[in-house]
Amino acid sequence: MTPGADPQTVKRVVIAGGGTAGWTVAAVLAKQLGPLLDITLVESDAIGTVGVGEATIPTFRSFHALLGIDERAFMRETKASFKLGIAFENWDRMGDRYIHPFGDVGKSSWMADFHHLWLMAKSRGYGGDLGACCFEHQAAAAGKFAVDDKARINYAYHLDAGLYAGFLRRLFEPQGVRRVEGKIERVAQDGESGFVTALVLEDGRRVEGDLFVDCTGFRGLLIEQTLQAGYEDWRHWLRTDSALAVQTEGGGALPPYTRATARSAGWQWRIPLQHRVGNGLVFCSEFQEPDAARDELLEHLEGDPLAEPRLIRYVTGRRRSAWVNNVVAIGLSSGFLEPLESTSIHLIQIGATRLIQLFPHAGNFTALARRYNDRMRQDFEHVRDFIILHYTLTRRDDTAFWRACRDMDIPDSLAERIELFADSGMINVPAEDLFRTASWLFVMTGQGVEPRHHHPMGALLGDERLRKALDSLRTNIATAVNRMPGHGEFLARYCD
Ligand SMILES: Cc1cc2nc3c(=O)[nH]c(=O)nc-3n(C[C@H](O)[C@H](O)[C@H](O)COP(=O)(O)OP(=O)(O)OC[C@H]3O[C@@H](n4cnc5c(N)ncnc54)[C@H](O)[C@@H]3O)c2cc1C
Incomplete structure (x- = not known):
C-alpha cells in the first residue's frame, strides 16, 4: 500500500x-x-x-535548546568559538569596512524603529556612529565576549x-x-x-x-x-559558483566574528576556531580561473595553510x-x-x-x-534577497565581476525594500522573515545607502533630549563592553 x-x-x-x-x-x-x-x-x-x-547564526542556539544540548559540551567537542556578527571588508568600495552584528539598535517604539532617531540626529550633525548604538557591534569590534545572567547578548558560533x-x-x-x-x-x-x-x-x-x-x-x-x-x-543574481577551502593554524587573535573580504571575483571568508582557522574563497568561474583564485586565496591567508586548498563547485x-x-x-x-x-x-x-x-x-x-x-x-x-543585497549595493568598479554585480537586475522583492529604505528610512520586515530590521539597516547603511527622509518622531524630543538619549545609550554600551573579557580569554575559561 x-x-x-x-x-x-x-x-x-x-x-x-x-x-x-x-x-x-x-x-x-x-x-x-x-x-x-x-x-x-x-x-x-x-x-x-x-x-x-x-559559521552559524543565532537561531542555531534555539535549535540546540530544542535538542537539549549542553553548550559547553558542544563547544568543547566541536572546537567552537563565539560569533557576534560578520565583518564585511571591501564590499562597498576598496578599503571600506562595516560589521553586520547580531544585536538590535536601541529601543524601538510601536510608532517607528529606533534608527529613525539616529537618522534625524545624523541629519542634524550629531548622529555619530550607528555601530556605537549596538552592544553586539561594539563587543565584536573590541574583540570582547561574555555570557552571564546580567548581560543579554545575541550570539552564534563558529564550529x-x-x-x-x-x-x-x-x-x-x-x-x-x-x-x-x-x-x-x-x-x-x-x-x-x-x-x-x-x-x-x-x-x-x-x-x-x-x-x-x-x-x-x-x-x-x-x-x-x-x-x-x-x-x-539563481546564478544570474548570485554569480559565484565555486569555492576553495583551506585551513590554517590557529594561535593568533580570536575575533568573535567572521570576516568576509571582497576579492576580485568573489570574497574570502575567515572563521576562527579554538584549534585552527577556516578559510576559503568563493568566486565566479566566469570571471576567474581556479588557479588564479587559488593564488589570490593563498596570497591573503594569515598563517600557513595546513593542506592544499580544496575546490568545491556549486549551482546557486x-x-x-x-x-x-x-x-x-x-x-x-x-x-x-x-x-x-x-x-x-x-x-x-x-x-x-x-x-x-x-x-x-x-x-x-x-x-x-x-x-x-x-x-x-x-x-x-x-x-537569497538578503545575500544579493550585498552585491547589488557595491560601488566597486575595479573588476568586471563587481561591475556585473553592480549593474545586474535584482528581484522586485529586493528592489522594493531598498527603495523603501532609500526613500523613507523604513524597513519592512514581515513576521516570518529571518533577517530583522537591524540586519537590513547595518548592511544598507554599511554599503552606503543614505535615506532621503526618516520618520519625524525624533522632532517630538527636540535636539537636546535626542542628543542626550543617544549619548546615554552609547555610554551604557561602552561601559558594559569595557567590563567584558577578551573573547579568547573567556572562551578558554568557558570550555575548560
Ligand atoms: C563552500 C561552502 C561553504 C559553506 N559554509 C557554510 C557556513 O559557513 N555556514 C553554513 O551554515 N553552511 C555553510 N555551507 C553549507 C554547509 O556545508 C551544508 O549546508 C552542510 O554541510 C550540510 O551538508 P549536507 O549534509 O546537506 O551534505 P553533505 O555534507 O554533502 O553530506 C551528504 C551525505 O550523504 C551521503 N551520501 C551521498 N551519496 C550517498 C550514497 N550514494 N550512499 C550513501 N550515502 C551517500 C554522504 O556520505 C554524506 O554523509 C557551506 C557550503 C559550501 C559549499
Whole structure:
C-alpha cells in the first residue's frame, strides 16, 4: 500500500546521508517524535561529507535548546568559538569596512524603529556612529565576549564542520537512530505511485521505509536523480559558483566574528576556531580561473595553510519542490545559497523543524507537501534577497565581476525594500522573515545607502533630549563592553 493513503502508515523514516543535514534531521526526529518512529540513517564513509559549513547564526542556539544540548559540551567537542556578527571588508568600495552584528539598535517604539532617531540626529550633525548604538557591534569590534545572567547578548558560533555531525551522532544514535553504513546504489519506487519504497545498497541490502529524507548533499540522490524535482537556477543574481577551502593554524587573535573580504571575483571568508582557522574563497568561474583564485586565496591567508586548498563547485538556487511524494530533501540536496550570511545550517534546521510540524502521520501527503514547499520557497527567497543585497549595493568598479554585480537586475522583492529604505528610512520586515530590521539597516547603511527622509518622531524630543538619549545609550554600551573579557580569554575559561 502507498504510504500516506491510510492513517498510521508513516512509522519507518529513512534518512539518506549523514552530513550535517542527515544528523540534524535524525537528532530532532529522535528527540521530538522518537517514540512514534523507527528512524534509520544511511551514510557512506567512502563518499564522505562536503566538509565545510563552519559559521552559524543565532537561531542555531534555539535549535540546540530544542535538542537539549549542553553548550559547553558542544563547544568543547566541536572546537567552537563565539560569533557576534560578520565583518564585511571591501564590499562597498576598496578599503571600506562595516560589521553586520547580531544585536538590535536601541529601543524601538510601536510608532517607528529606533534608527529613525539616529537618522534625524545624523541629519542634524550629531548622529555619530550607528555601530556605537549596538552592544553586539561594539563587543565584536573590541574583540570582547561574555555570557552571564546580567548581560543579554545575541550570539552564534563558529564550529568545526568535520566534528559537528559526529557530535550529533554520538548524542542521538543511542536515542533511537539506527545507523547503516553503506553506499546507496539504487532507489526503489512503487511502480504505480512513484513513491520511494527502499534504498538498495551496493552490497544488496534493502532499507525500506514509509518516509524518506534526502540528505545526500549536492547530488540529491532521491529528490533529483530519482524524482526529478527540478532546480531553480539563481546564478544570474548570485554569480559565484565555486569555492576553495583551506585551513590554517590557529594561535593568533580570536575575533568573535567572521570576516568576509571582497576579492576580485568573489570574497574570502575567515572563521576562527579554538584549534585552527577556516578559510576559503568563493568566486565566479566566469570571471576567474581556479588557479588564479587559488593564488589570490593563498596570497591573503594569515598563517600557513595546513593542506592544499580544496575546490568545491556549486549551482546557486533551490530545488523547485523540496518535498515530492514521500521524499523530503533537506540540506544541500534542497538547494544552495553561498555562505555569505552563514544561512545553510539554519535552512537545514528550519527544514527539519518544519517537517516535524507538518509530519505526515495520517491523511494525504499532497497538501502537507504543498505547504512545506511553499514555506521553504519563501525562506530561500528571503535569504537569497538578503545575500544579493550585498552585491547589488557595491560601488566597486575595479573588476568586471563587481561591475556585473553592480549593474545586474535584482528581484522586485529586493528592489522594493531598498527603495523603501532609500526613500523613507523604513524597513519592512514581515513576521516570518529571518533577517530583522537591524540586519537590513547595518548592511544598507554599511554599503552606503543614505535615506532621503526618516520618520519625524525624533522632532517630538527636540535636539537636546535626542542628543542626550543617544549619548546615554552609547555610554551604557561602552561601559558594559569595557567590563567584558577578551573573547579568547573567556572562551578558554568557558570550555575548560
Ligand atoms: C563552500 C561552502 C561553504 C559553506 N559554509 C557554510 C557556513 O559557513 N555556514 C553554513 O551554515 N553552511 C555553510 N555551507 C553549507 C554547509 O556545508 C551544508 O549546508 C552542510 O554541510 C550540510 O551538508 P549536507 O549534509 O546537506 O551534505 P553533505 O555534507 O554533502 O553530506 C551528504 C551525505 O550523504 C551521503 N551520501 C551521498 N551519496 C550517498 C550514497 N550514494 N550512499 C550513501 N550515502 C551517500 C554522504 O556520505 C554524506 O554523509 C557551506 C557550503 C559550501 C559549499
